[in-house]
Amino acid sequence: MTLRNERVRKALMREISDILLKDIKDPNVAGIVSITDVEVSHDNSFAKVFYSVMADEEGRKRTEKAILNVTPKIRHEVGKRIRLRHTPELRFVLDESLERGLRITKLIDQISKGEL
Numbered sequence: 001m002t003l004r005n006e007r008v009r010k011a012l013m014r015e016i017s018d019i020l021l022k023d024i025k026d027p028n029v030a031g032i033v034s035i036t037d038v039e040v041s042h043d044n045s046f047a048k049v050f051y052s053v054m055a056d057e058e059g060r061k062r063t064e065k066a067i068l069n070v071t072p073k074i075r076h077e078v079g080k081r082i083r084l085r086h087t088p089e090l091r092f093v094l095d096e097s098l099e100r101g102l103r104i105t106k107l108i109d110q111i112s113k114g115e116l
Contacts, residue, residue, distance in 0.1 A: 005040050011082050012038045012047055016090075019077045020051075020067075028066035036095045040088065047088040050095040060094065067092050 017035045037050040053063045067074075071090055079087035 002042075005042065005044065008044050008082075008084070008088075009038050009040045009047075012040065012049070012078065012088070015078050015081045016049060016074060019074050019081075023077060024070055024074070026066045026070060028062045033063060033067070036098070044084065044088055045086060047090055049090055049092050051092060052095045052098045064092075064094055 013035050016038070020029075020033050020035070032054040033051055034054075035049060035051050039048040039050075041047070051067070053060045055063065071092060075087055075090050078090070
């Protein structure tokens, strides 16, 4: 990854997080949404945005649909905030690594206490 790609990646993470926090007022976005990572293509035309949601299963599904619906608005806002020749196409991917990590930690705690 080039230095330019890394700068674009960091700028996208910062701006998308800010847009989701301040500009998107969708009641279907349940819980806390955080951007965990962004992967940018070598030509900055495509970005895969990994996000996590701190909510129950139903809330995650509602949030996933809501984010899919507002993706064009998010891309438009990113285009206004970051000066690039072409705004990257955004694809949001639910990152479940935090939930898996919490589940594994809970299992390890139960084993160490002799509950399993």
